[in-house]
Amino acid sequence: MKKKLLVILMILVLAVTVIVATACGEDGMISKNKERDFKQVTACVTYANRAGQADKLELNNTIYNFVYQYYNYYSQGYISQAQYQSVLDNIGTSFKQANESLAETEAYTLKCIDELYKKIMANGTEEEKAAATAASTAGKAYDQAARIKEIESVLPKKDLIAAVEAYNKEMQDSFDSFREAYEKELTAAAAGKSTANVTEVVVVSAPWKTEYEKGESLNESGLKVGVKYEGSEDPVILDRSDFTVTGFKSDEVKDEVEVTVTFANKTASFNVKIVEAKPSRPKMPTEEDEEEKTEVPALFEKDLEAKIAAAKGKDNALYKALTESKRRLEKQMTANYRTYEYYYLAKLKTQAVTAYEEIVGKTAEGVSAEAILAEYNRQLEEQKQALLLGSESAYKDAVDGTGVKTQIVHKDDKIFFVQNLLFKITDDLKAKYTAFEEEKTANKEALEAYLNNLIDQTGVYVSNVEYDKDATCEEEECTCTACENYKGENPGPCTDADCTCKKCPNKRFVTEKFAEDNGLTVTDGTINVRDMLNAVYGDLADLDAAATAEQRAANLEKFKKWVYMCNDDEGFFTTLSDGKLGYSLSMKDSSYVENFTACARALAYGTAAEKAEWNVVGTGVGSFGWCYTEYGIHVIMLSGYALDPDAATTDLGDGLVALSLDAITDYTSYKAAEESTPAKGTLKYGIVESLEKDQKDEATGAFKKDFYQNELDEDAKITYYKKVYKDLVKSYTANK
Incomplete structure (x- = not known):
């Protein structure tokens, strides 16, 4: 069967x-x-x-x-x-x-x-x-x-x-699949081609780029390969589709990697160098609305015809x-x-x-105050039952979501959130520390002193927060001399200060300009970590207990820019992209390293002495401190509480308290009431947003229902x- x-x-x-x-x-x-x-x-x-x-x-x-x-x-x-x-x-x-x-x-x-x-x-x-x-x-x-x-x-x-x-x-996706298949066929054909009259293959000019970071792809811009035939010493330049390129690897640091070009079973080669990778930080997202596009793009087939005409x-x-x-x-x-x-x-x-x-x-009516309160109370009761019956891990998952969405928290758990800016020591310096630690001949003070010495040798690259590392150059014939799509003469490092190429290497870092603007020194392309630490501390505001929500939100926004400029903790970028307030910790337990945990706790609930020990500046959300670990120097900012110590609450019994509708649960997205009604980042804002979506969905659903149940039979004529x-x-x- x-x-x-x-x-x-x-x-x-x-x-x-x-x-x-x-x-x-x-x-x-x-x-x-x-x-x-x-x-x-x-x-x-x-x-x-x-x-x-x-x-x-x-x-x-x-x-x-x-x-x-x-x-x-x-x-x-x-x-x-x-x-x-x-x-x-x-x-x-x-x-x-x-x-x-x-x-x-x-x-x-x-x-x-x-x-x-x-x-x-x-x-x-x-x-x-x-x-x-x-x-x-x-x-x-x-x-x-x-x-x-x-x-x-x-x-x-x-x-x-x-x-x-x-x-x-x-x-474009369909076209690209056909183009990829075609280019693979060319490569296969070139690899199997045999020409009896070929005497030698030569690299007429190697690619201009000879040094690559770990993980980079080969840039063939500038590569010209020629073939010599019997009876002639002058090489004939080959099309790129005529030869293959093999041997390039960038998975480890090496002074020399031989790259081979092959045509008609004959080879030539050139060498490249692989160095440690520089930081690869993502582009900083902004809340500014994108400028509304006003130009309708050309249709794919029209654009393709233009590209073909340009290449002909x-x-x-x-x-x-x-x-x-x-x-x-x-x-x-x-x-x-x-x-x-x-x-x-x-x-x-x-x-x-x-x-x-x-x-x-958009024709849906606005959300009434009565509806907001009713939804708040409904969620309150639902969460209360869930928390009374649920597990501790389920509760932590609830408060550690994208913002704090739960209205109810355990008043004694003291869960809070921090953001992390890591100035990471290099792999070779960390290896030295690990070797020193494994000797087991030094006490804790000696290890800390040795680590401090290594950290002092650390340099920081300052990233351009507007540079998108994942962007691709869409120009078939880019004018940037450093771009893979550059087809002109003399490819090489880009010297155009106004270059518009999305992948221009000059746009990746702004270390030199940052140093110039702040009176700092650049050595081997980096700024000393202690100088950067001082720059961060000089830029952030010292917030006291009376600081407004706007001031706390502004400090978090400043810190966010520093993170995208200098942070080497890749995992923290993921936390931010997931919409979370930061890393979550509590006063009960921690999965983070000792110094990081101690500094973070000092920010959230520390005594005056503990705050002094960990270099804390300010009070409450938006306050910051720093510490060092085997990873480097961490600047840490307090970004929120599951239960803000100063927030108005209602005691529900059984160790639970309820936050008010106006409680600010997400300072990272906070906008005051005059900018956003209700104030963005509050519980009320989240409830209104949810109710408005429900109303819009209901209005659209009613429109469709009326059509299919009434108008379809009355006004539409269908013949099968x-x-x-x-x-x-x-x-x-x-x-x-």
Whole structure:
């Protein structure tokens, strides 16, 4: 039986692959009959005098995905053989339901397009009204190109940009996969090529970059390889696709790594050096709203044509790669009876629905004070029962989330949060400390003195907080001489102070400028750690007990910038990106090293003597201190409490207290009431945000429900063509 099911699966696969496999005749031309067959309409839809449709290919793809999903469930043991067989037995019903779903979805999309059109006609500018009127398809037969123009004319600018960007990304990803395959083929062909007349391969010029940090990739910019033939001493320059490059490794520090180029089974080589990696810190995120984009990007295919035209006659290898990858992409689309316009229209339709549903959501009424209090009390009771019945670990998970979302805390747990700025000692210095420690001949004081001495030798690179280490240069012919995409003469270190390349190495660090601005000295590209420690302490504010929430939030924001400039604790960047307040500690236990724990506790609940011991400046959230560990120097800032000692609370008994609605639980995102209503970072803000989302979802849900339960039957006209897909039903059931 299982063998028979596998045969059926092959039929399912063929139901889709036949589109590619049988679409071409012996002469390579697309079978027009097959194309016409799959483009047959399975449902015609009319709403608001606009026409839409579903076709046979779209229906077949929907059913294929549906059945294949069930086959996976069966093959992995999630459903029985009988259950899977039942899916195939009822495939006719599945086709009918899928066709109805496609048609009803098309009708709903037409509804959203019509509502966007009405909104333009009611509130748009004269220019917008004229464009929408000219592009309207009302009263006209369905036409794909016309529908594209219509949606473009009614979509708000930001939504049109979003649709184009989504389409471009989808097409670029597909194109890149074809280009990658093509370039692999070239590499394989070059590796196996043999030319009898070749006498020697030479490196005419090595890449300009000869020194790499651990983990870096090879930059081939500037590499020129030539080949000498019998009877000639002048090398012929090879295209990059003609030769292979092997041997580059950057996983360990080495003075010399030999990199080999190969052509026609003959080799030449050049050497590079691998050094310790410099800090690789992420770009600092900001809460500033991105400037609203106003320019609609060029569509993928238009942009690709421009790149091909730019490469023609200038970079033969690039020109070949782009044109061949484009040919393969378009061949695949043709084999599937699809076009660029089809995929673009799909994104436009999705965005039209999203855009109008967003408008519907904005019609929701504001959240009342009564609703806020009712939700607060509901959550209060729910959390109280959970905490009384739950485990200690579950409680800690609740307060150690993205901000402190729980209203109830154990008053004696004293859980708090700190942020960490680590000036890390280098690996070789740490190795010296470890070796000294393992000798076991020194007492604690001697170890501390030795560690202090090593720390004094540590230098700090200052990162540019706006530099995105994960960015890629999207220019095929970048003007930055240090970029891999630079195609001009004399590649090398970039000397352009106004370079716009996203990957320009000059933008990575600002150590020299920081030193100049602060009167510090740079040695071997770094600033001494003690000087940096003094700079941090000089920049942060000394907050007393009377400091306002705004002042505490401002100190945390300052500290955040220092973290992205200088921090070498990679794990802490993950904590920040997860939206947490910082590392969580308590006065009961700690998983952190001794000095770090002691310094953090002094910040949160320390006596005057303990604060002095750990160099603490200020009081409460936003206060800071420093300590040293075997990792280096840590500057630590108190970023929050599960229960702020100064916060107003209500005693609930059983060791539990409830925070008030106005309690600030997240100083890292705090914005005062005049900037954000209610004040951001408070319990009240979180509750209002949640209730507003619920209201928007409810309004959108009601809109959709009204359409599908009322308007669909009353205002939409749908005609189904079951005979069109009866051959597909047979193909799924023929071998039961």
